Amino acid sequence: MPIKFTTDKININDRRIINGADADVIQLYPMKHTFAWDAYTVGNANHWLPTEINMQKDVEQWRSPIVLTEDERKAFKTVLGFFTTADSIAANNIVIAAYRHITSPECRMYLLRQAYEEAIHTHAYQYIVETLALDEGEIFNMYREVKSIYEKESFILAFNEGIFNPSFKTGTLEADQKFLENIIIFSVIMEGIFFYSSFAVILGFKRQNKMVGTAEEIEYIMRDESQHLNFGIEMVNTIKAEQPELWTPAFQQKMIDHVKEATRLEYQFATTAFPKGIFGMNADSFKQYIEYIADRRLNRIGLPSQFNSQNPFTWMSETIDLSKEKNFFETRVTEYKTGGALEW
Secondary structure: OOOOOOOOOOHHHHOOOOOOOOOOOOOOOOOHHHHHHHHHHHHHOOOOOHHHHHHHHHHOOOOOOOOOOOOHHHHHHHHHHHHHHHHHHHHHHHHHHHHHHOOHHHHHHHHHHHHHHHHHHHHHHHHHHHHHHOOOHHHHOOOHHHHHHHHHOOOOOOOOOOOOOOOOOOOOOOHHHHHHHHHHHHHHHHHHHHHHHHHHHHHHHOOOOOOHHHHHHOOOOOHHHHHHHHEEEEEEEEHHHHHHHHOOOOHHHHHHHHHHHHHHHHHHHHHHHHHOOOOOOHHHHHHHHHHHHHHHHHHHHHOOOOOOOOOHHHHHHHHHHHOOOHHHHOOOOOOOOOOOEOOO
């Protein structure tokens, strides 16, 4: 749209996540949604590139006939098959759907950073596939050919219907609820549930000192995705505060039902990934972990727990805590102006 000529200054009270003052250009001040700017600066400080992680040990282990069992190989490839397309779906949602409806300049700034990070993640998965000389056709087509992956991604993509339509506009109760639903699906479910169970699989390999280069890639991706999750939840809670009329009991129940369906799909995926179990993890323990994660995500947007399951993988929290001390740049050859200590 054309820029309007006016001598009126922006009023901070006009700033909103959606349906706010004109966002034809990014005018950062006066800044209202400081959580977005904080996320943007953290993202810049945490910049990394997948090709600078040493994958030599992974190559040796993958080629070895004795290091990995067939069940471990199946789990590894199935998780990688989900990952290879998942981040591109998230990027498309930002670039094609979400960005144009956001009227908070600082939120737009972080979304630009987030979209770039999704590209880095997609690059990382390709780098892993290429380095290990995996069958690219097998891995990259799993979202079409493996039913549990197909159903997860179809579930997510269904919530883009309407939002992707060029004629879609916020400003009505129905449209604003549709947009809020989209943010919840991508933040709480896609990045907060679907990603985390797959993270646990790869970090399970690391605990056995297997595929440690891949695990390091995933640790950096998990750090980014944790930031994406936190940002999305902040947006959800801010929209709730700015437009409380959207948060009706019926809408809340609908979100709870979506999370319940997502946990079912994720349990189905876990059964596909390791039907016999690996490293002491099996589909039943993953069901408990998925339910535990789902309750945490619901609570953070003000919704009640639905499962009340305990965390069977307490080492996941320990791994995240220990990773705070990890410094990707200690073994780098190329110098960067900004260091990238692994902070969550």
